Amino acid sequence: MKQQEIEKAKEYKYGFTTDIESIRAPKGLNEDVVRFISNIKKEPEWMLKWRLKAFSRLKNLKEPDWQKPKFPKIDYQDLYYYSAPKSVTDTPKSLDEVDPKLIETYKKLGIPLQEQKKLSGIAVDAVFDSVSVATTFKGELTKKGIIFCPISEAIRNHPDLVKKYLGSVIPITDHYFATLNSAVFTDGSFVYIPEGVRCPMELSTYFRINASETGQFERTLIIADKGSYVSYLEGCTAPMRDENQLHAANVELVALDDAEIKYSTVQNWYPGDKDGKGGIYNFVTKRGACRGKNSKISWTQVETGSAITWKYPSCILQGDNSVGEFYSIAITNNHQKADTGTKMIHLGKNTKSKIISKGISAGFADNTYRGLVKITSKANNARNYTQCDSLLMGNECGAHTIPYIENKNSTANIEHEATTSKISDEQLFYCNQRGLNQEEAVSLIVNGFCKEVLQQLPMEFAVEAQKLVGISLEGSVG
Amino acid sequence: MLDIKNLNASIEGKKILKNFNLNIKPGEVHAIMGPNGSGKSTLANVLSGRKGYEIEGTVYYEGKNLLEIPIEERAQKGIFLAFQYPIEIPGVNTNNFLKTSLNTIRKFRGLKELDSLDFLKLVKEKSKKLKIEEKILSRQLNVGFSGGEKKKNEILQMSILEPKLVILDETDSGLDIDALRIVSEGVNSLRDKNRSFLIITHYQRLLNYIKPDFVHVLVNGKIVKTGFSDLAQELEKDGYEGVSIAK
Numbered sequence: 001m002k003q004q005e006i007e008k009a010k011e012y013k014y015g016f017t018t019d020i021e022s023i024r025a026p027k028g029l030n031e032d033v034v035r036f037i038s039n040i041k042k043e044p045e046w047m048l049k050w051r052l053k054a055f056s057r058l059k060n061l062k063e064p065d066w067q068k069p070k071f072p073k074i075d076y077q078d079l080y081y082y083s084a085p086k087s088v089t090d091t092p093k094s095l096d097e098v099d100p101k102l103i104e105t106y107k108k109l110g111i112p113l114q115e116q117k118k119l120s121g122i123a124v125d126a127v128f129d130s131v132s133v134a135t136t137f138k139g140e141l142t143k144k145g146i147i148f149c150p151i152s153e154a155i156r157n158h159p160d161l162v163k164k165y166l167g168s169v170i171p172i173t174d175h176y177f178a179t180l181n182s183a184v185f186t187d188g189s190f191v192y193i194p195e196g197v198r199c200p201m202e203l204s205t206y207f208r209i210n211a212s213e214t215g216q217f218e219r220t221l222i223i224a225d226k227g228s229y230v231s232y233l234e235g236c237t238a239p240m241r242d243e244n245q246l247h248a249a250n251v252e253l254v255a256l257d258d259a260e261i262k263y264s265t266v267q268n269w270y271p272g273d274k275d276g277k278g279g280i281y282n283f284v285t286k287r288g289a290c291r292g293k294n295s296k297i298s299w300t301q302v303e304t305g306s307a308i309t310w311k312y313p314s315c316i317l318q319g320d321n322s323v324g325e326f327y328s329i330a331i332t333n334n335h336q337k338a339d340t341g342t343k344m345i346h347l348g349k350n351t352k353s354k355i356i357s358k359g360i361s362a363g364f365a366d367n368t369y370r371g372l373v374k375i376t377s378k379a380n381n382a383r384n385y386t387q388c389d390s391l392l393m394g395n396e397c398g399a400h401t402i403p404y405i406e407n408k409n410s411t412a413n414i415e416h417e418a419t420t421s422k423i424s425d426e427q428l429f430y431c432n433q434r435g436l437n438q439e440e441a442v443s444l445i446v447n448g449f450c451k452e453v454l455q456q457l458p459m460e461f462a463v464e465a466q467k468l469v470g471i472s473l474e475g476s477v478g
Numbered sequence: 479m480l481d482i483k484n485l486n487a488s489i490e491g492k493k494i495l496k497n498f499n500l501n502i503k504p505g506e507v508h509a510i511m512g513p514n515g516s517g518k519s520t521l522a523n524v525l526s527g528r529k530g531y532e533i534e535g536t537v538y539y540e541g542k543n544l545l546e547i548p549i550e551e552r553a554q555k556g557i558f559l560a561f562q563y564p565i566e567i568p569g570v571n572t573n574n575f576l577k578t579s580l581n582t583i584r585k586f587r588g589l590k591e592l593d594s595l596d597f598l599k600l601v602k603e604k605s606k607k608l609k610i611e612e613k614i615l616s617r618q619l620n621v622g623f624s625g626g627e628k629k630k631n632e633i634l635q636m637s638i639l640e641p642k643l644v645i646l647d648e649t650d651s652g653l654d655i656d657a658l659r660i661v662s663e664g665v666n667s668l669r670d671k672n673r674s675f676l677i678i679t680h681y682q683r684l685l686n687y688i689k690p691d692f693v694h695v696l697v698n699g700k701i702v703k704t705g706f707s708d709l710a711q712e713l714e715k716d717g718y719e720g721v722s723i724a725k
């Protein structure tokens with residue numbers, strides 16, 4: 001490796017590429033490409049129709065442009081919408097059929113796929129560019145009636161569930177990126193937890209963009225039937241490339257009566273280099289519907305990567321007494337930008353929502369919290385508590401808080417708290433005087449700042465996330 | 479242990495320490511007394527490495543040029559500053575902070591890092607000995623601590639980190655009599671032939687509890703008088719002005 005590459009690799013340890021033969025769709029976005037994807041996924045006719053409907057709708061849509069981080073116009077004809085390692089174009093039946101190079105890649109990422117080496121108690125689905133390469137622990141889950149598989153497989157094997165719920169939370173008409181995803185999504189995870197079942201392990205999906213000039217459009221659908229519980233975690237990385245790569249995922253969650261879904265994200269896409277060159281555009285639509293009474297959806301996100309993060313994991317609190325939660329850490333360093341937050345839509349009676357957002361900005365970065373709390377006229381006794389804290393490091397970065405509150409019900413109880421603070425030289429000096437170096441001190445202070453959110457993560461990932469928080473701010477203080 | 483020669487320190491062009499000289503041997507306890515603005519805190523800051531000062535002269539610590547050593551390394555090498563105003567760090571658990579600090583220092587000294595269990599045992603033992611309530615350690619670092627709690631926390635940290643040179647920067651200010659006793663007992667219990675103390679104070683009353691080997695009077699950036707512990711009583715009676723004139 002050249003010195004420069006070594007330096008670069010130190011900054012982002014997931015920045016390697018894997019040399020794997022892949023099959024791609026022809027470049028560009030058109031009806032043929034949509035048909036190509038549907039065909040290669042061996043999808044039934046109804047799915048193709050659904051995609052085409054989204055595609056025709058897309059023609060009349062424009063990208064939204066109200067977000068704070070601006071970016072050069074994306075040439076959608078200059079992207080590949082499907083890329084898959086040659087060896088797994090047919091769904092792998094077992095890990096033995098997976099290209100050893102792929103297994104190697106996931107090993108490098110710290111995601112062991114071999115059955116015997118699996119993280120204890122965590123079932124993993126790994127998505128490489130456009131296809132799912134392996135899902136672990138399938139047998140054990142099947143015994144409980146739990147379905148955890150690539151969404152392309154679910155479309156073929158569980159069409160009734162997919163037809164019923166796909167697009168029911170994020171309609172194909174929703175907005176430009178959601179519609180684009182509906183037309184060209186390639187893979188992602190599907191989870192169904194049957195009535196009364198508590199999923200015995202963490203479910204996890206690992207996303208990796210490998211090929212260049214490729215967009216990743218994954219689609220995840222999680223359904224928690226009555227009285228069920230599931231905790232799901234996604235992680236993401238990508239190689240370092242000078243170009244910006246688009247990642248436009250849709251994630252839909254449905255919680256029926258008394259069900260609970262806990263969805264955690266540790267997002268560590270390539271953030272671009274120190275000067276802001278390259279990096280992922282992370283434009284993601286995540287929405288959960290608390291459809292049943294007493295249901296609960298909880299989003300936890302740790303966003304440390306991407307050149308631009310633009311997402312609002314939201315909850316539609318339809319069922320009476322349902323609960324929505326959003327815990328977020330968004331860290332931006334160097335030239336990274338984030339515009340993230342949540343929407344809590346209170347429709348049912350006695351619905352509750354809680355928003356805890358921690359934004360950390362360093363270098364030349366810009367960090368915006370944008371959120372909506374909406375209480376409709378029928379949502380009697382709705383309650384919301386929002387806390388938005390921003391931490392600034394240095395003098396060149398920015399933090400913005402844009403909370404929207406729409407209240408149409410006089411019985412509502414809405415609280416909003418916001419703080420902005422800076423890591424002071426005094427705090428750093430105190431830590432230094434106790435033997436900690438600058439980076440350890442920053443990591444300690446920032447982890448303290450984020451503690452309420454980190455506590456929400458499943459144990460196994462909280463430690464990793466803590467380290468990530470420290471690493472992503474390295475070099476940000478004098 | 480510590481040898482300061484012709485130390486000059488200024489901040490934003492203002493000269494604060496002027497040709498300051500001091501030599502501290504292992505096991506000695508030195509008290510520096512002086513009126514407001516005499517340069518007491520500047521001395522503590524320069525020794526611990528706080529940025530922002532223009533410095534001339536030499537400071538040797540264990541035979542090494544202290545002024546070239548980064549702040550955290552000074553701490554690792556055994557310099558401990560008990561802060562006059564310990565800063566609040568929200569969200570950071572005091573126990574966790576102290577454990578991180580202790581293990582960094584232990585690592586530097588080539589000792590095994592303590593796991594949570596051993597650490598908690600150590601904390602229990604020390605806080606019991608110092609009569610400091612353990613429960614402040616489960617709170618966020620200095621957040622919402624009373625003045626006394628902050629200072630006690632500094633003393634507890636001192637006794638756990640086992641430094642070689644302790645600098646107490648007006649640790650007695652703002653303490654009631656009970657807290658003052660706890661702080662003094664903490665210092666006294668750590669006195670031994672290898673550990674040195676530099677006690678910076680405005681008032682004599684701390685020295686009723688901690689008997690220093692030497693007392694220096696600092697006026698206008700210079701030591702104007704050095705004596706034994708009875709000098710402190712003299713000062714109490716005559717004030718700093720009396721001493722300066724007598725000189």
